[in-house]
Amino acid sequence: MKLISKYKLFGGSQETYKHDSKINNAPMVFSVFLPKQVNDKKLPVLYWLSGLTCTEENFVIKAGAQRMAAKLGIVIVTMDTSPRNLGIKGENDSYDFGNGAGFYVNATEEKWTKHYNMYDYVYQELPVIIESNFNVTDKKSISGHSMGGHGALILALRNPSQYQSVSAFSPIVAPTRTPWGQKALKGYLGNNFESWQQYDSCELIKTATQRIPLFIDQGTNDEFLEEYLQPQRLESVCKEFNHPLILRMQSGYDHSYFFIATFIEDHLKYHSNHLK
Amino acid sequence: MKLISKYKLFGGSQETYKHDSKINNAPMVFSVFLPKQVNDKKLPVLYWLSGLTCTEENFVIKAGAQRMAAKLGIVIVTMDTSPRNLGIKGENDSYDFGNGAGFYVNATEEKWTKHYNMYDYVYQELPVIIESNFNVTDKKSISGHSMGGHGALILALRNPSQYQSVSAFSPIVAPTRTPWGQKALKGYLGNNFESWQQYDSCELIKTATQRIPLFIDQGTNDEFLEEYLQPQRLESVCKEFNHPLILRMQSGYDHSYFFIATFIEDHLKYHSNHLK
Secondary structure: OEEEEEEEEOOEEEEEEEEEEOOOOEEEEEEEEEOHHHHOOOEEEEEEEOOOOOOOHHHHHHOOOHHHHHHHOOEEEEEOOOOOOOOOOOOOOEOOEEOOEOOOOEOOOHHHHOOOEHHHHHHHHHHHHHHHHOOEEEEEEEEEEOHHHHHHHHHHHHOOOOOOOEEEEOOOOOOOOOHHHHHHHHHHHOOOHHHHHHHOHHHHHHHOOOOOOEEEEEEOOOOOHHHHHOHHHHHHHHHHOOOOEEEEEEOOOOOOHHHHHHHHHHHHHHHHHHHO | OEEEEEEEEOOEEEEEEEEEEOOOOEEEEEEEEEOHHHHOOOEEEEEEEOOOOOOOHHHHHHOOOHHHHHHHOOEEEEEOOOOOOOOOOOOOOEOOEEOOEOOOOEOOOHHHHOOOEHHHHHHHHHHHHHHHHOOEEEEEEEEEEOHHHHHHHHHHHHOOOOOOOEEEEOOOOOOOOOHHHHHHHHHHHOOOHHHHHHHOHHHHHHHOOOOOOEEEEEEOOOOOHHHHHOHHHHHHHHHHOOOOEEEEEEOOOOOOHHHHHHHHHHHHHHHHHHHO
């Protein structure tokens, strides 16, 4: 684990590391915000999953989350959205597949299966690294944006006892039925539609045995709302299966980090209440 | 004046415009944060001046200032740090001169004098544009970082009745005596050392007739502290000439926007008190 950069902010520390991921068989980069309270006691952790094209850095620079995380005493972990530049043919051909678009799945297609296992990376490998290298408890929550909102939701729905709480901004809630998801799932998992469903929040709601509440913010002026996101699908299935959902349609907001910055403190307070 | 982008955040609006600057004889870009209160009443304005290489965007994305500006009801204006890509020979040869490094002076050297007049752009032209296009009062304050901290200080020291208050992060306080300043002043003004002094805060303190207080934050781990910034020069001259100065040496902070993000709300509250 190699320290790439370290900055002081809000009394705490923003530290970015590179390490060799065993699950992805590749170097991976993550960043961790450590409030100063971490020097005196173990703190809980919020995992933040970013959207298409992002690295571990976007949220760190643009979301303005550290101010409130410092107040609440929450460690925030962000990670790159895929391994990068491994020489896989086509890995950089599009913004929505391959590099920067791991989609938080474990790939089964031969070309990708060795390196594209972002589901297990976030669920298994990274928490072990965080918990063995920093002064944190094993209590964790998860959140994300767009593709990362999808990641947060599926990880929490499939592992409700792993996470104290889950939230999302503008998530892809039905990847088996919308273009970004269909492209990624076909690419990483092949044509076996059955295998896609384990990565689809709307499908997972139907079979959930433990009902972890979902807290979601969605901008009404989001340029991807109608074709790519379709939160009404989640609303409908949550209603049918009596799954707790808070879906806030935020008037006039778009898909950008300005939207995230505006409401991130609500999410941090929500997670803090569950992490106590 | 052409709208380039518009985002909703914290209930308000972040709008970026391109216009033909008469003073710089070139297109210039600025961005304005408009809290929602601007729909009901005229608000005062904080001008933010960025450092070397920055555009109007860095502060907007990285400083996290809009949250508190929305609360306090302050409009924030940021601007590019120079005209760009005008075909002037050498304009892109270095990060600390030419493009992205206007240094908030009016150039007198023949090569630069037509287009590099960032002092008058910030002091005269931009306020007229802001005041005639947005619902703002003529009350203004000014702040900035590094080269922009220098800009804020000299503009306020030379025009204390124009600004209600001034503050700076990590400013270049003695450009006639430190490398960044010497390179820029020589390049834009030539070898006439006398003419440099009107752009040097430490020199301006000596001749100030109206003593506008200075509020400055400086990180102790700033990588440019000893060679390029030297705040002790300002401290010494303020003491000698009885000029009011609050200089906060912030332990462990560096020159980055993480430092600015940490303390920007203190600055916004300071300016808000003076703008009332």
